[in-house]
Amino acid sequence: MAVFNLNVNGKKQTVDVDPKTPVLWVLREHLNLVGTKYGCGIAQCGACTIHLDGNAVRSCALPVSAIGNKTITTIEGLAEKEDHPVQQAWIEHDVPQCGYCQAGQIMTAAALLKNNPNPSNEQIENAMNGNLCRCGTYLRIKAAIKTAAANS
Amino acid sequence: MTIVKTSINRRSFLKVSALAGGGMMLSFSWLAGCKPTPEEVVTLPKKWFELNSYIKIGDNGVVTLMSPNPEFGSNVKTSMPMILAEELDVDWKNVIVEQADFFPERFERQFTGGSQGIRQGWRPLRTAGATARTLLVHAAAQTWQVPANEITTEAGVLYHKTSGKKAGYGEMASVAAALTVPGDIKLKDINEFKIIGTSKKNVDGPKIVTGKPLFTMDYKTDGMLIAMIQHPPAFGLKVKSVDDTEARAMPGIRDIFIAKILHDDYVRNGFDTTTFPEMAVVVGETTWQVMNAKKALKIEWEKINDSTYTMRGWGGEQTVKVPAGLESTREHLSKMAALSKKPAAVLRRDGDPEGAFNQAARVIERTYTAPFLAHNAMEPVCCYAHVTADQAEIYGPVQAPEFTMQTLAARLGLPKEKIHIKLARMGGGFGQRAYGHHLVEAAVISQHMNAPVKLMYTREDDMAYGIYRPTYTATYRAALDKDNKLIAFHVKGGGIPEHPVHANRFPAGAIDNYLAEGSAIDSNITIGAFRAPRSNFIAGAEQSFLDELAEEMGKDPIDFRLELLERARTKPVGQNNDYDAARYAGVLKLVKEKSNWGESKPDVHRGVSAYFCHNSYVAEVLELVIENNKPVVKNVIAAVDCGIVVNPDAAINMAEGAIVDGIGNAFFGELTFKDGAPEKTNFDKYRMIRQKDAPKAIEVHFVQNDEAPTGLGEPLFPPIFAAVANALYKARGKRFYQQPYLKEDIALG
Ligand code: FES
Numbered sequence: 095m096a097v098f099n100l101n102v103n104g105k106k107q108t109v110d111v112d113p114k115t116p117v118l119w120v121l122r123e124h125l126n127l128v129g130t131k132y133g134c135g136i137a138q139c140g141a142c143t144i145h146l147d148g149n150a151v152r153s154c155a156l157p158v159s160a161i162g163n164k165t166i167t168t169i170e171g172l173a174e175k176e177d178h179p180v181q182q183a184w185i186e187h188d189v190p191q192c193g194y195c196q197a198g199q200i201m202t203a204a205a206l207l208k209n210n211p212n213p214s215n216e217q218i219e220n221a222m223n224g225n226l227c228r229c230g231t232y233l234r235i236k237a238a239i240k241t242a243a244a245n246s
Numbered sequence: 247m248t249i250v251k252t253s254i255n256r257r258s259f260l261k262v263s264a265l266a267g268g269g270m271m272l273s274f275s276w277l278a279g280c281k282p283t284p285e286e287v288v289t290l291p292k293k294w295f296e297l298n299s300y301i302k303i304g305d306n307g308v309v310t311l312m313s314p315n316p317e318f319g320s321n322v323k324t325s326m327p328m329i330l331a332e333e334l335d336v337d338w339k340n341v342i343v344e345q346a347d348f349f350p351e352r353f354e355r356q357f358t359g360g361s362q363g364i365r366q367g368w369r370p371l372r373t374a375g376a377t378a379r380t381l382l383v384h385a386a387a388q389t390w391q392v393p394a395n396e397i398t399t400e401a402g403v404l405y406h407k408t409s410g411k412k413a414g415y416g417e418m419a420s421v422a423a424a425l426t427v428p429g430d431i432k433l434k435d436i437n438e439f440k441i442i443g444t445s446k447k448n449v450d451g452p453k454i455v456t457g458k459p460l461f462t463m464d465y466k467t468d469g470m471l472i473a474m475i476q477h478p479p480a481f482g483l484k485v486k487s488v489d490d491t492e493a494r495a496m497p498g499i500r501d502i503f504i505a506k507i508l509h510d511d512y513v514r515n516g517f518d519t520t521t522f523p524e525m526a527v528v529v530g531e532t533t534w535q536v537m538n539a540k541k542a543l544k545i546e547w548e549k550i551n552d553s554t555y556t557m558r559g560w561g562g563e564q565t566v567k568v569p570a571g572l573e574s575t576r577e578h579l580s581k582m583a584a585l586s587k588k589p590a591a592v593l594r595r596d597g598d599p600e601g602a603f604n605q606a607a608r609v610i611e612r613t614y615t616a617p618f619l620a621h622n623a624m625e626p627v628c629c630y631a632h633v634t635a636d637q638a639e640i641y642g643p644v645q646a647p648e649f650t651m652q653t654l655a656a657r658l659g660l661p662k663e664k665i666h667i668k669l670a671r672m673g674g675g676f677g678q679r680a681y682g683h684h685l686v687e688a689a690v691i692s693q694h695m696n697a698p699v700k701l702m703y704t705r706e707d708d709m710a711y712g713i714y715r716p717t718y719t720a721t722y723r724a725a726l727d728k729d730n731k732l733i734a735f736h737v738k739g740g741g742i743p744e745h746p747v748h749a750n751r752f753p754a755g756a757i758d759n760y761l762a763e764g765s766a767i768d769s770n771i772t773i774g775a776f777r778a779p780r781s782n783f784i785a786g787a788e789q790s791f792l793d794e795l796a797e798e799m800g801k802d803p804i805d806f807r808l809e810l811l812e813r814a815r816t817k818p819v820g821q822n823n824d825y826d827a828a829r830y831a832g833v834l835k836l837v838k839e840k841s842n843w844g845e846s847k848p849d850v851h852r853g854v855s856a857y858f859c860h861n862s863y864v865a866e867v868l869e870l871v872i873e874n875n876k877p878v879v880k881n882v883i884a885a886v887d888c889g890i891v892v893n894p895d896a897a898i899n900m901a902e903g904a905i906v907d908g909i910g911n912a913f914f915g916e917l918t919f920k921d922g923a924p925e926k927t928n929f930d931k932y933r934m935i936r937q938k939d940a941p942k943a944i945e946v947h948f949v950q951n952d953e954a955p956t957g958l959g960e961p962l963f964p965p966i967f968a969a970v971a972n973a974l975y976k977a978r979g980k981r982f983y984q985q986p987y988l989k990e991d992i993a994l995g
């Protein structure tokens with residue numbers, strides 16, 4: 095066990111955990127931020143996507159000891175008023191079916207738009223290819239990203 | 247105008263007056279953990295009045311509608327309450343939707359599966375809405391001393407035009423709640439619908455996109471422990487011994503034991519598929535601790551012997567064989583090939599098929615196969631349970647709670663009334679969550695620990711647990727006479743451990759001499775419903791064969807199907823044809839028109855397919871191009887007849903999802919076995935469709951009619967397999983008989 099001082103969604107948080115604990119489980123079980131989901135545990139599905147210093151990363155394969163003083167953003171902290179253009183576009187396109195993959199999709203999409211405000215279809219496909227959706231909402235995801243790009 | 251008798255649905259209209267006003271404690275427990283949206287804060291009434299099991303009205307006119315069925319992504323939590331709201335005649339803006347708990351005394355058929363939610367909920371939900379509206383009308387009549395038939399309603403307001411009186415539902419709710427339920431209820435005419443047929447957004451959308459706790463995985467109570475199972479790594483193995491010395495000493499670990507899931511003599515129901523009757527269980531404080539301890543277990547496995555169990559399912563009581571052995575895909579394929587050559591059970595025979603085949607000028611015969619498939623819902627199997635000496639509280643993802651309830655009661659030794667199943671929003675289901683083994687496992691573990699537990703499967707546990715889509719084969723034969731006319735048709739289906747043939751489906755009824763046969767091979771690999779069971783294979787095989795047959799006969803594939811359907815409509819062969827040939831033809835004609843079928847586009851390869859299952863008719867045209875030597879799906883045009891479309895945009899979403907899922911499984915879906923063990927246990931090896939592989943566009947066209955609505959979760963899925971195969975044929979110049987079609991691509995990853 096070891097103590098880690100984390101910056102999560104703009105707040106300082108202290109946890110005392112096994113240094114190898116993936117950030118996913120620190121968020122879900124120690125900080126009660128359950129929006130970030132578990133889907134595979136091996137960085138293959140994207141359900142656990144968070145932002146680390148603004149970049150999309152898979153939190154299931156990221157030990158808490160690797161964070162250092164980088165800042166973490168989760169779906170809960172994506173926008174203070176929960177109205178990030180990507181979230182709004184997701185509602186506008188009524189993207190979710192079961193909804194389980196969507197927090198991860200939104201986090202990947204938000205990071206994409208931050209680095210590339212006007213992505214092409216191909217850039218969207220490349221950026222989003224690591225996020226699985228068994229319900230098959232891929233077309234709406236792509237459409238919502240375009241709407242978010244247009245609105246932000 | 248439709249008049250319905252409420253007595254037939256009486257149990258839904260029980261008035262449990264004790265709940266009136268108090269029900270909201272339960273209703274808003276979800277909000278306790280998260281920030282309510284401003285609307286939720288301002289509009290909460292001080293007092294609620296329950297008009298029936300589905301409907302509560304607040305003193306300020308806000309309405310709570312209970313969504314009876316478990317939600318797994320097909321959007322019933324929005325569309326079922328829309329039906330209630332329509333007949334109740336309220337403004338959708340003033341509606342709060344709540345997920346009902348499993349409560350069979352109060353709700354009809356709380357089952358999500360078979361694309362039946364809307365179809366079977368249609369009449370009870372309309373009746374419940376109309377009943378509550380009628381009570382409000384009678385309450386106003388009584389209060390205003392005017393005849394009830396002079397009162398009209400609109401958007402939650404009661405009007406008496408002649409006296410100019412009006413009142414919101416909230417003002418009349420307390421009087422209405424005390425009235426007796428009238429015997430005859432008038433339902434709206436279809437042309438009076440204001441909510442049904444308009445697109446309403448997913449009621450859980452805001453919570454989903456902001457990461458609110460909605461799923462079982464997110465559930466937590468004080469003192470809750472985390473449990474994980476370790477099941478055998480292969481089918482055909484069981485636990486021999488467990489050395490847990492190291493694991494037990496690891497931090498946070500509370501207990502390690504072997505759990506027995508069902509009593510030996512328990513007569514199972516159809517949803518009691520329990521792949522591994524005994525499993526090692528690790529219980530601890532956090533998921534990471536339990537995951538690590540699980541890896542530190544040293545378990546010796548041993549081979550199982552042949553065994554049987556008794557199952558009381560829809561087909562009556564039967565003995566199910568579980569053979570010993572460590573099976574492999576190679577052996578499955580050779581066994582199925584041998585099966586196709588052997589006689590099988592005759593499922594339907596019209597005319598003299600054998601005679602016609604003997605006289606045929608030409609016989610075309612093709613064999614199709616498909617592998618086992620894993621469901622791979624994005625939320626791995628999980629369940630919360632808190633079992634005490636005299637009651638049990640379960641919170642979990644389950645499509646068929648009624649069946650699991652029986653099993654829980656028997657296994658826990660508790661009466662059903664003491665078991666409370668709350669229906670969690672599921673992170674996908676696809677049939678897998680109809681099998682409630684995880685609820686029983688969680689309950690058994692909680693009982694053992696005497697503590698609340700959340701059972702969580704890892705992705706590997708989930709993918710390797712079984713309950714798969716079976717592996718199938720089908721051999722089709724068609725007899726043509728010297729004039730190239732189709733004179734006989736034969737399908738022989740096989741599978742492990744069930745065959746895929748629906749004997750009374752098209753083209754049965756369209757051909758004079760017809761034979762359908764099926765046979766199966768036992769296996770210890772467990773199977774279960776998977777998005778349109780059996781149809782999900784046989785549609786692809788049949789519609790690929792019809793495509794090839796049309797080509798052999800020199801006919802356009804759509805025209806050929808329409809000819810057969812015309813025959814089935816005007817002069818049907820046999821008795822039990824389970825489809826309406828006119829509606830079937832209707833979707834083919836619609837897709838023909840919408841896809842501009844017949845117009846060729848350079849380098850675009852098209853495949854068509856049509857199917858009827860789960861009460862809805864679908865025809866699909868898929869367009870693909872070859873880029874960098876890989877197929878890219880540019881567009882899919884779908885025509886659907888599912889009767890009245892309750893929530894059009896959500897219906898399109900569901901249709902798109904089924905098409906994407908089907909293309910993914912047609913291209914890549916495959917689970918193979920070696921020595922009893924699945925060769926893929928996570929998404930690094932199990933290839934799922936991803937954003938890049940998805941079609942670039944999908945167009946969904948609904949047939950407009952006034953038929954009562956039927957489901958959509960499944961019907962678009964089965965035919966797409968053949969639309970893919972038929973388009974790939976055009977692109978590659980060779981036919982595709984074995985799924986998955988892009989085997990080479992899977993190997994490349
Ligand atoms: S859970 Fe992290 S990528 Fe799947």
Ligand code: FES
Pocket residue numbers: 190191192193194195196226227228229230231319624673674
């Ligand atoms: S919405 Fe269900 S997995 Fe994406």
